[in-house]
Amino acid sequence: MRSLLFVPGDSARKLEKALTSKADALLIDLEDSVSLEAKDEARSITSEFLQENVAGSGRPRLYVRINGLSTGLAEADLDRIMPAAPDGVVLPKAVGGADVAALAALLSRREAGGARAATRILAIATENAAGVFALGTFSGSSDRLVGLAWGGEDLSADLGAASNRTDSGAYADPYRLARTLTLLGAASAGVAAIDAVYTNFRDMAGLEAECFEARRDGFVGKMAIHPAQVPIINAAFAPTTEEIARARAVVAAFADNPGAGVVGVDGEMLDRPHLLRAERLLARAGEVV
Ligand code: COA
Ligand code: MG
Numbered sequence: 701m702r703s704l705l706f707v708p709g710d711s712a713r714k715l716e717k718a719l720t721s722k723a724d725a726l727l728i729d730l731e732d733s734v735s736l737e738a739k740d741e742a743r744s745i746t747s748e749f750l751q752e753n754v755a756g757s758g759r760p761r762l763y764v765r766i767n768g769l770s771t772g773l774a775e776a777d778l779d780r781i782m783p784a785a786p787d788g789v790v791l792p793k794a795v796g797g798a799d800v801a802a803l804a805a806l807l808s809r810r811e812a813g814g815a816r817a818a819t820r821i822l823a824i825a826t827e828n829a830a831g832v833f834a835l836g837t838f839s840g841s842s843d844r845l846v847g848l849a850w851g852g853e854d855l856s857a858d859l860g861a862a863s864n865r866t867d868s869g870a871y872a873d874p875y876r877l878a879r880t881l882t883l884l885g886a887a888s889a890g891v892a893a894i895d896a897v898y899t900n901f902r903d904m905a906g907l908e909a910e911c912f913e914a915r916r917d918g919f920v921g922k923m924a925i926h927p928a929q930v931p932i933i934n935a936a937f938a939p940t941t942e943e944i945a946r947a948r949a950v951v952a953a954f955a956d957n958p959g960a961g962v963v964g965v966d967g968e969m970l971d972r973p974h975l976l977r978a979e980r981l982l983a984r985a986g987e988v989v
Contacts, residue, residue: 701725701761701847702921702937703930704822704894708733709764710742715749718760721927722934725761727822730777731768731792732854739773743780750784763822765790769799775806782810788820788846793827793854796834797841797889804842820846822894825885826878827854835878835885847892849923850882853899869906883918895919901926911936920984939985947978947985 705723707714709730718726728749734742746764753759764786767773770793778789791803800823807819821844826832832855838848852875856864864875871879879896886893895914898907907929911922915937922933939947953963954975962971 701892701894703924703933704763704849704921705760705924705927705930706733706765706897708742709746710734710738712745712749715745717927719753721760721930723760723924723927723930724921724934725763725787727763727765727790727923728786729765730773730781731765739767739777743777747781747784750781750786755785755787761787763788763790763820765792765824768793769802774803778806778810782807782819783812785812786819788822788844790849791821791823793831794823794825795828795830796825796837797839798834798837799823800838800841800845804844807844817844820844822847822849824849824851826850826852826882828858829855831855832878832881835881836888838885838889838891841889845889845891847894847921848882848886848889849894849896850879851896851923852878853897887918892921893919895922897923897925898929899925901929904928904932908932908936939981943981944985944987947981950974950978951982 701724703723704725704727705718705721706727706729707718709728715728728746730739730742730746750762753762764781766777766789789803789807791799794800800821803821811819821842823845825835825848838845852864852871855875855878859874864872866872883893898910900906911933914922921937924930924933949965950970953965953970954960957963962969
């Protein structure tokens, strides 16, 4: 998933709009963008939307962000949305693999017979300091876990920070640490690393720059808050034709030299990590390798 677009779950209008956004996934929100008074209406609108847009109709993947496990709202969220079979659930304020395992148990109890263990989990894993310290604990927590996302907004609130950016606009140290540990935590758990939202939704150049940095470092996608961000994210995370050609050349070089641990391509030494990187890139581009 390259682009994951947040849509407030109490807005039928935005949900309809989001369907045509070309986002790979919609993250339908029951949490922070929905006021306490609107939670119940949001559950109804969301579950209706899920029922009207069943899988296989060419729609984006539909994930629902429930309220955090410690809010007392999460189980009521699940009770209302699980009968409508979302593709996945987004867990905010996650503190490590224990929270993912707890959510997995809640999902198992609510999945209809034929769909056992079908509901995926995406954890937002850096929303508080405890979550950052637990980033190394996701491995083996649940087969449902598909990705770890990081975010700097709630973390800055938890830290009591005045801002999460430096004067030059870059993320300040605590957020860079959270970002890096998310990347490492996701890799060690064998799941996708997803980059944080870019909240200034009119600044497309800033968004694009952040996408390129994320992609360079190993993130495979980025969350969005506005439909206008989706095409930029999709383009930035899609492998380019040059990258695909290069990856094909690397795979071919190893295939032509069976048993070789190291080969040379265009004057560059390539060994196993290069082959793995090339295979991953081709897999992301939709090619079976
Ligand atoms: N999903 C679907 N449609 C969206 C959208 C989104 N995330 N954000 C904006 N739109 C729609 C608007 O409804 C509007 O459509 P309309 O003209 O037909 O009413 C159109 O896109 C243009 O929106 P714009 O005027 O540029 O922005 P806005 O002021 O209406 O909305 C936000 C700004 C930030 C309130 C809105 O983008 C939003 O709700 N984002 C998601 C917030 C969220 O879920 N946060 C939680 C995770 S951090
Ligand atoms: Mg939040």
